[in-house]
Amino acid sequence: MASIRRAGRIGLDFSGLDEVIATFSKIEKDDALKKTVEKALDASADIVYSAIKEAMAKATVNGKPVNWDRTGRTAASLEEKYLTVWETSTMAYKPVGFNFKAGGLPSVFLMHGTPRMKPNRALWEAVYGKKINEQISETQKMIFQEELNKILNGGG
């Protein structure tokens, strides 16, 4: 499950993904697959954003809570309105995280620390951690199964 997230983006990755996509392709029901992929990626991004926000709320620098309102630029750069990017007709990813061009670079420094400031482990876990990856995988699988059931049982 290591490839689910890399450098600021979330893709689809769960056991049985290929089979589910193949089933969707056979059904050929309008754009059911496209909508399901987008729904799964949106839900995945929500998980990452809530983990990042939780880490930000708890973040400290040298024992003092981080004042995210001092300039407000880093907190404001946490971009949540990225669009899904389609690589092929069935594969897509969604950019997530801080927008470096809009002042999000300090988030990297906070995550990795400096010689006088300890790295923020919670932020690292939110971006690279295995626990969040597993949660994302489970959510994606559940959404695909739900949508497939709706179509197959005529509920969609």
Place this chain on the structure above:
Amino acid sequence: MTMYELKNKLITTLESNGFPCYLQGSLLETQEYPPKFFTYWTNANDEVRYDNKIAYSDVRFTVCFYSNDPSTTDEIVENKRQELEAEGFLTTAPLDALSDEKTHIGQMFVVTYKKF
């Protein structure tokens, strides 16, 4: 190899040129930066088997190099990455790292070791 041995191997390799190595964030506010030094920070992801025992751990060390001499920084970091690779670690390409001191620049790379 235990985590203790793994960290020792990393630190020994980082310190082989005589530059000290510290835990990231461990320098005091009042402590001066040495001219050149490394820092490291450990993260790890465990892969668990069906019986809930750990099959292997991906141990990721974030290594930073800080220097007051930008002209030699690239070369030192590149040589260090090669030394680490020869010791069985995997390394990523270096990125800029934030320094608390304007006199120093920093470069950061991730060193990975798959521990069974």
